[in-house]
Amino acid sequence: MTRIAQIxxxxxxxxxxxQDIELPPPGAGEVRLRQQAVGLNFVDTYFRSGLxxxxxxxxxxxxxxxxxxxxxEGVTQFQPGDRAVYFGSAMGAYAEAxxxxxxxxxxxxxxxxxxxxxxxVAKGCTVECLVERCARVQPGMTVLVHAAAGGxxxxxxxxxxxxxxxxxGTVGSEAKAEAAREAGADHIILYRQQDTAKTVRELTxxxxxPVVLDxxxxxxxxxxxxxxxxxxxxxxYGNASGQVTGVNLGTLASAGSIFVTRPTLFHYYQDPAExxxxxxxxxxxxxxxxxxxxxxxxxxxxxxxxxxxALEARETTGSTLLIP
Numbered sequence: 001m002t003r004i005a006q007i008x009x010x011x012x013x014x015x016x017x018x019q020d021i022e023l024p025p026p027g028a029g030e031v032r033l034r035q036q037a038v039g040l041n042f043v044d045t046y047f048r049s050g051l052x053x054x055x056x057x058x059x060x061x062x063x064x065x066x067x068x069x070x071x072x073e074g075v076t077q078f079q080p081g082d083r084a085v086y087f088g089s090a091m092g093a094y095a096e097a098x099x100x101x102x103x104x105x106x107x108x109x110x111x112x113x114x115x116x117x118x119x120x121v122a123k124g125c126t127v128e129c130l131v132e133r134c135a136r137v138q139p140g141m142t143v144l145v146h147a148a149a150g151g152x153x154x155x156x157x158x159x160x161x162x163x164x165x166x167x168x169g170t171v172g173s174e175a176k177a178e179a180a181r182e183a184g185a186d187h188i189i190l191y192r193q194q195d196t197a198k199t200v201r202e203l204t205x206x207x208x209x210p211v212v213l214d215x216x217x218x219x220x221x222x223x224x225x226x227x228x229x230x231x232x233x234x235x236x237y238g239n240a241s242g243q244v245t246g247v248n249l250g251t252l253a254s255a256g257s258i259f260v261t262r263p264t265l266f267h268y269y270q271d272p273a274e275x276x277x278x279x280x281x282x283x284x285x286x287x288x289x290x291x292x293x294x295x296x297x298x299x300x301x302x303x304x305x306x307x308x309x310a311l312e313a314r315e316t317t318g319s320t321l322l323i324p
Contacts, residue, residue: 001020001021001022002020002021002022002023002095002096002097003018003019003020003021003095003096003301003302003324004018004019004021004059004092004094004095004096005017005018005059005060005061005094005095005301005304006018006019006057006058006059006060007048007056007057007058007060008056008057009056010048010049010050010054010056011048011049011050012048012049013048013304013305013306013308013309013312014305015048016048016060016094016304016305016308018302023097023098023099024099025070025072026070026071026072026075026099027072027073027099028072028073028074029072029073029074029075029101029102029103030071030072030075030099030100030101030102031068031069031070031071031072031075031078031084031099031100031102031105032068032069032070032071032097032098032099032100033064033066033067033068033069033084033086033097033098033099033100033105034066034067034068034069034096034097035064035065035066035093035095035096035097035098035324036065036066036067036114036115036118036323036324037064037065037066037114037115037117037118037119037321037322037323037324038061038063038064038093038094038095038118038301038321038322038323038324039061039062039063039064039065039087039093039118039119039120039121039122039123039319039320039321039322040061040299040304040307040308040311040319040320040321040322041061041062041063041122041123041151042151042215042238042239042240042311043062043238044060044061044062044308045308045311045312046239047060047091048060048308051239051243054091058091058092059090059091059092059093059094059095060091060092060093060094060304061091061092061093061094061095061322062087062088062091062093062122063085063086063087063088063093063118063121063122064085064086064093064095064098064118065083065084065085065086065108065114065115065117065118065121066083066084066097066114067081067082067083067084067114068080068081068082068083068084068105069097071102072099072102075102077102077107078102078105078107082107083107083108083114083117084105084106084107084108085105085106085108085114085117085118085121086100086104086105086106086121087121087122087125088122088265088266088269094301094304094322095324096301096324106121106279109283109287111287112283112286112287115295115321116286116293116295118321119151119293119295119319119320119321120155120282120286120293120319121279121282122265123151123152123155123319124155124282124285124286124291124293125265125269125278125279125282126152126237126265127152127155127156127159128159128278128281128282128285129263129265129268129269129278130156130213130235130237130263131156131159131160131163131213132163132281133268133278134235134261134263134268135211135213135233135235137160137163137165137211138163138164138165139163139164139165140164140165140166141165141166141209141210141211142165142166142167142168142203142204142209142210142211143160143165143166143167143168143209143210143211143212143213144168144169144170144196144200144209144211144212144213144214144224144227145157145160145167145168145169145170145185145213146169146170146212146213146214146215146216146220146224147170147171147215147216147240147314148167148169148170148171148176148180148183148185148188149169149171149176149177149179149180149183149317149318150215150314150316150317150318151296151316151318151319151320152215152238153169153180153215154179154180154183154294154317154318155291155293156213157169157180157183157184157185158183158184158290158291158292159285159290159291160184161183161184162285162290162291166186166187167184167185167186167187168185168186168187168188168189168200168203168209169185169187169188169189170188170189170190170191170196170220171188171189171190171191172190172191172192172314173190173192174190175317176317177190179294179317179318183294187203191220191223196220196223196226196227197222197223197226197227200227201227204229207229208227208228208229208230208232208256209227209228209229209232210228210229210231210232210233211232211233211235212224212227212228212232212233212234212235213235213237214234214235214236214237214238215237215238215240216238216240216241217236217238217239217240217241217242217243217244218239218241218242218243218244218245219241219242220241221236221244221247224236225251225252225255225258226255228255228256228258229256230256230257231256231257231258231259232256232258232259233258233259233260233261234258234259234260234261235261235263236260236261236262237262237263240312240314244262247260293318293319294317294318294319295318295319295320295321296316296317296318296319296320297310297316297317297318297320297321298320298321298322298323299320299321299322299323300322300323301322301323301324304322307320307322
């Protein structure tokens with residue numbers, strides 16, 4: 001028997017329920033993965049709440065790592081005992097074990113722990129595509145990063161510094177400010193005490209920043225717009241405070257011919273060649289010490305509702321793991 005989480009209706013964290021199921025032997029092309037760490041991502045809350053429509057009932061979770069227990073017919077790239085990680089395949093990562101297509105799994109390189117792999121692969125690939133293929137940040141650029149002490153934020157700060165950018169980070173507390181500074185942020189804005197856009201303009205001699213990376217959404221949209229330089233780019237990649245709605249094209253024009261994009265990770269990792277290149281770039285950044293992963297908190301898998309509450313209240317720092 002293995003325990004899995006499932007929702008039969010959308011709503012708050014309380015809709016997450018657990019059940020015991022019997023896993024069959026892995027089928028042709030499949031492996032059974034005994035999961036040792038599950039990554040918690042903000043997108044999980046979107047599926048749970050109904051912000052992102054999904055067919056019910058459904059499992060939750062898009063990222064986990066563990067050890068392969070068994071392989072099905074035709075699987076040659078893995079064998080029992082190998083470590084593997086995945087992200088972005090069919091939801092259902094909130095589980096003790098899963099049967100999965102072997103093609104969806106990635107071997108964990110030597111030198112990277114199973115927990116770090118689970119904590120970084122979705123967030124790290126998000127950062128790779130945001131910085132290098134979406135915003136195409138160049139050395140010398142100044143970038144505004146909202147929620148700079150979050151799971152994605154801390155990796156964003158490190159990645160941007162590694163390629164030679166200047167980073168302005170927004171955070172909600174002194175403790176989070178210290179975490180962002182340790183990651184390399186050049187300037188910190190305590191958004192509850194300071195006017196973000198006004199401070200950005202002061203730091204950039206009135207020009208604003210050429211790139212804003214905004215994973216917060218509705219609550220920060222106006223500040224992002226007011227912080228962006230003429231012909232600058234706002235990358236709105238998350239909805240932590242709710243969706244950005246009613247974007248007026250005339251407003252983008254009057255703000256300085258601003259560009260806006262709303263990327264989704266999976267659209268940047270659809271092509272197998274791009275997927276492999278992006279993941280290889282992430283492993284390289286980790287192995288070279290350009291980025292390190294902060295696991296800010298761990299919850300037992302059965303306490304996932306508590307983890308969702310903390311994540312949505314913006315009470316977490318760095319990456320969060322669920323331990324089966």
